[in-house]
Amino acid sequence: MEYPGLATIQHSPLILSSSLEIEKLIVHEFAHQYFYGAIANNETYEGWFDEGMASYLTSSMLDVNALSDVSSFKLFGQFPIRGLEILSMGEIPLIYTLIKIKIPNQANAMRSYYLHANEAALSDSSYLLSSLSMYNAITYGKSELFFKTLERITGKQKFIKTLSKFYNQYKNSHVTAKQFFTFLQANTARNLSWYIKNYYDESFVCDYAIKSIEYLPASKECRVDVRRNGEAFFPCEISLITQKDTITKTINNDKRFFTIYLKSPEVPIGVEIDLHRKNYFDVNLANNSKMLRKQYAATTYFSMRWFFWIQNLLLVFGSLA
Amino acid sequence: MIKEIKQTLLYSARFTYQNKMLVFLYWATNLGFALVLTFPLFTLLKEELQYSAINSHFAAEFDFLWYIQFLTHHDTMVNVIPGLVISIALLYNLIQLFYTGGFLAIAAHPQKNHIVDFFFGGVRYFYRFVAVYLVTILLYFVIISINSLLVGIGNRLFADSQSTLPEFFFHFARYTLFLFWIVVVNVVADYSKVAIASKDESNLIRAAVKAFLFVKDNFALTISIFLILASFVSAAALAYNFVDGFIPKDSWYLIIATFFIQQMLIIFRLIIRMQFYASEYYIYNDLTAEPVRAYFEEINKDV
Numbered sequence: 243m244e245y246p247g248l249a250t251i252q253h254s255p256l257i258l259s260s261s262l263e264i265e266k267l268i269v270h271e272f273a274h275q276y277f278y279g280a281i282a283n284n285e286t287y288e289g290w291f292d293e294g295m296a297s298y299l300t301s302s303m304l305d306v307n308a309l310s311d312v313s314s315f316k317l318f319g320q321f322p323i324r325g326l327e328i329l330s331m332g333e334i335p336l337i338y339t340l341i342k343i344k345i346p347n348q349a350n351a352m353r354s355y356y357l358h359a360n361e362a363a364l365s366d367s368s369y370l371l372s373s374l375s376m377y378n379a380i381t382y383g384k385s386e387l388f389f390k391t392l393e394r395i396t397g398k399q400k401f402i403k404t405l406s407k408f409y410n411q412y413k414n415s416h417v418t419a420k421q422f423f424t425f426l427q428a429n430t431a432r433n434l435s436w437y438i439k440n441y442y443d444e445s446f447v448c449d450y451a452i453k454s455i456e457y458l459p460a461s462k463e464c465r466v467d468v469r470r471n472g473e474a475f476f477p478c479e480i481s482l483i484t485q486k487d488t489i490t491k492t493i494n495n496d497k498r499f500f501t502i503y504l505k506s507p508e509v510p511i512g513v514e515i516d517l518h519r520k521n522y523f524d525v526n527l528a529n530n531s532k533m534l535r536k537q538y539a540a541t542t543y544f545s546m547r548w549f550f551w552i553q554n555l556l557l558v559f560g561s562l563a
Numbered sequence: 564m565i566k567e568i569k570q571t572l573l574y575s576a577r578f579t580y581q582n583k584m585l586v587f588l589y590w591a592t593n594l595g596f597a598l599v600l601t602f603p604l605f606t607l608l609k610e611e612l613q614y615s616a617i618n619s620h621f622a623a624e625f626d627f628l629w630y631i632q633f634l635t636h637h638d639t640m641v642n643v644i645p646g647l648v649i650s651i652a653l654l655y656n657l658i659q660l661f662y663t664g665g666f667l668a669i670a671a672h673p674q675k676n677h678i679v680d681f682f683f684g685g686v687r688y689f690y691r692f693v694a695v696y697l698v699t700i701l702l703y704f705v706i707i708s709i710n711s712l713l714v715g716i717g718n719r720l721f722a723d724s725q726s727t728l729p730e731f732f733f734h735f736a737r738y739t740l741f742l743f744w745i746v747v748v749n750v751v752a753d754y755s756k757v758a759i760a761s762k763d764e765s766n767l768i769r770a771a772v773k774a775f776l777f778v779k780d781n782f783a784l785t786i787s788i789f790l791i792l793a794s795f796v797s798a799a800a801l802a803y804n805f806v807d808g809f810i811p812k813d814s815w816y817l818i819i820a821t822f823f824i825q826q827m828l829i830i831f832r833l834i835i836r837m838q839f840y841a842s843e844y845y846i847y848n849d850l851t852a853e854p855v856r857a858y859f860e861e862i863n864k865d866v
Contacts, residue, residue: 255731313627318738320731326625329645332707333714333738336648340804343625352628356635483616514616519628526636527629531616540612540621543818545605550825552597552648557832559652560593560659561839562703562749 244274244296258322262311266300273299280413288419289368289377294385301347301386302393302402313343328551336558337551348390348522354383359525363445364388365419387522388441394520395437396430404429436475441523446474450515451529453499457509464506466513466532470498474523481517484510490517510534564784567846571788575841579834582669585681589662589833590826596655600648607637660696663840664688667760670844684760691759694767699752706748710741750789751775753839757847773851781850788842796835803828 243250249271253264277299278285278292285292304310315327315335329337358379362371371377393401408425423438440446449471456465464482475496482489482504489504504513512533516524524530611633612618620626634641668684669677717737721730754774755767764770778785806824810817 252727255727318734320734320738329648331645332711341625341808343627345627349627349631353631353635356631512614512616525632527626527632528611528615528617532614533616533618536613537615537618538609538613539815539818540618541605541608543621544608545601546818546822546825548604549597549601550822550829552600553593553825553829554832555648556593556596556652556655557829557836559649559656561836562656562699 244271244278246279247275249274254320254322256320256322258312258314258324260312260324261314261322262304262309265309266304266311269300269303270296276409281409282416283418284416286369287367290364290381290385290388291417291419291422293381294364294389297351297382297386298389298393301351301390304347310347311345313345329555336555339547339551348387351383351386351390352522354379355387356525359384360445360447364442366445384441391441391520391522392426392434392437394522395434396432400430440474440476444473447472447525448474448476448521448523449526449529450476450478450524451526452513452515452532455510455513455532455534457506457534459509461503462506463503464510464513465501465503467499467501468493468515470496471529472525476521476523478515479517479520480504481514482506482510483512483514483517484508488517564787567784567849568787568791571842571845571849572791572838574845575838578670578673578841578845579837581673582666582837585662585666585837586830586833589836590830592655592658592662593829593833596651600651603640607640656696657693660692661685661689663756664692664760666837666840667757667844670841671760688756688760691765691767691770692756695752695755695759695771698767698771699748702748703745706741706744710737713737746786746789747778750785751778753843754778754785754847757840757843761844761848761851777847777851781846784846785843788846789839792835792839792842796832799828799831 249268251264251267251271253267257263273296274292277283277295281292283291312324313326314322314324315330315338316322317333317335319333323338323340324342325338325340326343327335327338329335358376362376362380364380364384366380368377368381371380396404404426407429408422411425412421419442423434423442427434440448451469451471453467453469454465455467457463458465466480466482468478468480478493478495480491480493480502482491484506485508489506491502491504493500493502512531514531516530519527617626617629620629662685664687665681665683665685668680668687671684672680714734714737717730717733721733724730751771751774754777755771758764758770758774758777759767764773803824807821810821810824
């Protein structure tokens, strides 16, 4: 919890040495000394601004230092164990795996956002958000993704520089989101109005999908059908992946369905939208790509794991019989 | 006691080895049920990923972002899974009860050791074992309810606490107690089945009381055997996880190798499960055996 010049944190007595739980808390609360402390905002209406900024700065700091948390779960609600819990009954993990899984720094924000993705906008007054879960999803989750995606659109260095300028100009004063957007637009060459409209004003969901691809050997082109499933618009970076090269084309098209032709000197492997995952709002990454050939590696691997977990679970239940 | 433990483990290992063919029956049943529960997920994953680049990402590293999206998109199915698994597990348990009856019937007549005895025993004790199972489920439910109640009490007690340590110790004591009672109910339920099969006891309450008193009187021995065998399973699980961590998953051969290692662990667990019953049968029969009285007759030498 943040206070002017002071922060308090709480954590459980048992914590994994590889966990970044405490570090993340400290950085988050420290960031609040800048956004909330030095630059204040009305948290009743725009709680997302300082919380989102503190969360964004925390995950950015981890990204800069190439740090990421490792997944863990708690046995009986208290003993941390490295791995991934799939199914539990109360405090007892029933299906879990002890493999080391790196959690991307924005994963928690995404998980929280997905719970209420199309239910509220960042522009909604914080105190009107109907549940704690929704409050967390918007104030912490969506806001972090908003700043992170903004950083990817404008460029990391540029965005950090703009933030620094914003801080110097507005420190020891109150700001509103509108002031921030105006300042941002004034300091950025790109037009950001589409972004603010789609991801701040509205509770639109973003989901781009490759519906089909077809290689046309005669013209050495690849026909790609793209569909925008969600209401939100985002400029599409469509990459054609071949054995030797990756050809990327940016499409600024807000149509729900469109077809593009990409020149391909050889038979491509597949096509992917947002190859480098710039857009943190896309709610379905699986349909962002389409390969020409069917692939079963992940399906087999995951199904086999699941099969083994179920076998073990049946043995656990069987031993109770 | 160490000698008794040694003898019991030796006997149970020998008995399990003599009936090794049964492991395949247990294994086949386990495989069949697991297949039923895996098929819906396999279909879903195939539909979602067969043309996706996530497949190639997966070979390099577990895609956690895709994973949380998958859980969100299929939350209806994900929420159905626990209920589905528990329903199928109940059916699985009924078959396990049948097998246990058969296994204990063979243990009761080791000289015959016939496959017919196995199925005959399965049918013979099935009704009684199911009754024991239902009571066991009820007891588990009571233990879980008391545990949940204690969770609520703990949360209220320490809601305004400035230190996390007292809360930690409270919960530590709570789940130690919780585990203890789960183990006790499990062991008593096992010995009830052994009592039924060993003495062909038809009165379930008498069998349960006998089993309870037996476990109480021989607590150290019964629990030690339980814990020793359970520790074998834990050691095997740890060994599996250790080995699994070193196997890359980027080629089909290695994925298949992982599958074989997984199945070895499952078979080992099934063997240990058989050994559990064999050891319990041995201890129960050994310690409740009627002493053979020496019969002396005075012979009148004068006659």
